[in-house]
Amino acid sequence: MSVTSTLAAGDIFQGVVSLWDGFRVPGSIGLTMAGIVGAIVGYNKGFGHAAGKLIGGIALAACALGAVGLVNSVEQTIDKHGGGVMSGQYGGQ
Numbered sequence: 001m002s003v004t005s006t007l008a009a010g011d012i013f014q015g016v017v018s019l020w021d022g023f024r025v026p027g028s029i030g031l032t033m034a035g036i037v038g039a040i041v042g043y044n045k046g047f048g049h050a051a052g053k054l055i056g057g058i059a060l061a062a063c064a065l066g067a068v069g070l071v072n073s074v075e076q077t078i079d080k081h082g083g084g085v086m087s088g089q090y091g092g093q
Helices: 002-045 047-081
Strands: none
Touching: 002 047
C-alpha cells in the first residue's frame, strides 16, 4: 500500500509540473496584459497609479516564470532523494 501511494503521489506531482510548464508562457503573457489594461484604465488617477499597475503586472509575470523553475527544482530533488520515484524507477537506482 505504501509503494502504491508513493507512486500515485509521484504521478500527481508529475502532473502538477506539466501543468506549470504549460502555464508558464501563456500565464506570463496574460499577467502582463492584465497589468497593461490596469494601467490604461487607471491612468485617469495619475501616472504613478498607472505605472504601479504596469509594474505590478510585470512582477506577477516574473513570479509565474520563477514558480516554474521552483517546481522543476522540487521535482528533481524528490526524484534524487526518493530513489527515482518521479521517473518511474522506484527503488532501483
